[in-house]
Amino acid sequence: MxxxxxxxxxxxxxxxxxxxxxxxxxxxxxxxxxxxxxxxxxxVPPILAETVARHAASWNRYPPPTGTPSFRQAVAGWACRRGGLPEGALDPGRHVLPVAGTKEALYLAAQLAVDRAGRSRPAVLMPTPFYAVYYGAAAMAGAEPVLLPATVATGFLPDLDAIPAETLARTAAFYLCTPANPQGAVADRAYLARALALARQHGFALFLDECYSELWDRTPPPSGLDVALNDTGSLERLLVFQSLSKRSNAAGLRSGFVAGDPALIRAFAKLRAYAAPVQPLPLMAAAEALWNDEAxxxxxxxxxxxxxxxxxxxxxxxxxxxxxxxxxxxxxxxxxxxxxxxxxxxxxxxxxxxxxxxxxxxxxxxxxxxxxxxxxxxxxxxxxxxxxxxxxxxxxxxxxxxxxxxxxx
Missing domain, CATH: 3.90.1150.10 (Aspartate Aminotransferase, domain 1)
Structure with a gap:
């Protein structure tokens, strides 16, 4: 070793x-x-335990790796409401994948992107300071973690125009946390559209970690799914990661989802079938109930x-x-x-x-x-x-x- x-x-x-x-x-x-x-x-919202209890009879069943249709529908509906998208703008079967908390999903995402990119000396971009999983994921996938300073001078977000062209040419993925951990900075619509444009121009995946998006102070942060569909017309090269840990005080539930580019979702589902845990059906039902409740x-x-x-x-x-x-x-x-x-x-x-x-x-x-x-x-x-x-x-x-x-x- x-x-x-x-x-x-x-x-x-x-x-x-x-x-x-x-x-x-x-x-x-x-x-x-x-x-x-x-x-x-x-x-913890009472509906969590209540829903788990109601679905206790399903503890003896293997859950489907791609989740239940009703869970995917609940997530697609929530994401459309949250992003101001028309009903049906997200296809639950093509655009949504449940994950056992976003930590494992963010980690596996680097393997997915690096494998698909086929780059020599692949790079994975991320802000610094950062959620440590990004760095570990990139390194263990065989990529170079490229740290983009996110300081007070840049509004606590990476300066997209300062990324060297040579780095962009070998980039396999870009982790971007908005709202940012730890500073709480929010990428606006123009910033997200610019990041998406770079991903498409240079052929890398943009991973938007939006796990803090529902804990806003005065104004809801823009949704990456909303910007992709309404401002750029496509989900190409985008995966958005969301979780119930912060939104619903349910860190122990280990429940989240990934949504976005159907080609990436399809590949991610294949990878997770080999490498990742699947959330038990009673817990998936509880997660569904939480996504359907805003109070x-x-x-x-x-x-x-x-x-x-x-x-x-x-x-x-x-x-x-x-x-x-x-x-x-x-x-x-x-x-x-x-x-x-x-x-x-x-x-x-x-x-x-x-x-x-x-x-x-x-x-x-x-x-x-x-x-x-x-x-x-x-x-x-x-x-x-x-x-x-x-x-x-x-x-x-x-x-x-x-x-x-x-x-x-």
Whole structure:
């Protein structure tokens, strides 16, 4: 195994964080608060358990790899409603594929794209900072992960015009997270159309990770499926990844879907038949019920807005604070993210993730911390108060180039 692709991968971010904190002890007498991992703590919609119970008789059946017709119909209907598409614009049988959570789907997608591209020295593009699965997927598929800086200077999205022509010519896939993890930046319609145009011009697949799209603050982010069909007239070269983990506080359900280019969906279904788990029928029925219900999502968004109100009250003018357009993370400039994470653990019992752990081999986010505002209001207020008390610094003037982020890009 020495020198293998796996050996060349760094540790997963949360394993790195565990290593950082392993020999450090949080203060006694106050509860530890974990804002490191983006695991929603809001109430689980009751319809989840109720639906699973109603379908208990199907636990003894193998589920179909492409999902039930009713699940695919529910997803296609939701995606059309969400994107303002005409009813029937998405064919449930050709455009939709269920997945056991989008983590496995995003990982397998790189194998699909690299295999189909047939490029020498294939490249897989991704923003940095990034969801670590993109990097691992590209590396294990035998491609070069090409990291595109997504900094305050670029509105926290990659600068598409800065990608070298030589890189585009050998690109097999482009992972783009919008709303972005960790910064919450939103790609606007023009940006998405431009990314699609590049994918079609250079023959690569565009993978849009939209798992945070339903946790918007003021304005719904544009849907990639909507932009593809209404603005470019085609789903060619596009796969959109969606999940119930954040939208419905159902991370343990392990349910999501992939939708888009029917040729890619067909190939993906073939690959998953060999390599991926299939969601049990009672859980698929529960997922179907969740995609058909918006009331719990609206309540979920309202809770996150309240927490961002709290964050704005306590952090405005500090640590480069900005209110993200979507998602549930804070991306704070604390000067040295690793040192700050260590201090917050040992002095405040607060677990947060250093920004550098979301970068590749050459970190560009070393100044940042990522905080997941996934707990209730009281816990969030306590965590923010601990952070300020520990890392207190003179109020800083807001940086003008952050203002564009609030409007999306």
């Amino acid at each position: 020495h020198g293998s692709r796996l050996d060349r991968l760094g540790e997963f971010p949360f394993r790195r964080l565990a290593g950082l904190l392993a020999d450090r002890v949080p203060p006694a007498g106050r509860p530890v608060l974990d804002l490191g991992i983006g695991e929603p703590q809001h109430p 719990h999502v609206e309540a979920n968004r309202a809770l996150y807005r309240q927490k961002f109100d709290l964050a704005e009250q306590r952090l405005a003018g500090r640590f480069g604070f900005f209110r993200p357009p979507a998602g549930f993370f804070l991306w704070l400039d604390v000067g040295d993210g690793v040192a700050a994470a260590s201090r917050l653990w040992t002095e405040a019992g607060l677990k947060v993730l250093p920004g550098a752990y979301l970068d590749g081999p050459e970190p560009i986010s070393g100044a940042y911390l990522r905080l997941a505002l996934v707990h209730g209001l009281d816990t969030t207020a306590d965590a923010l108060d601990r952070l300020v008390a520990t890392l207190a610094s003179p109020a800083a003037t807001a940086r003008p180039d952050r203002a564009a982020l609030a409007k999306g890009r």
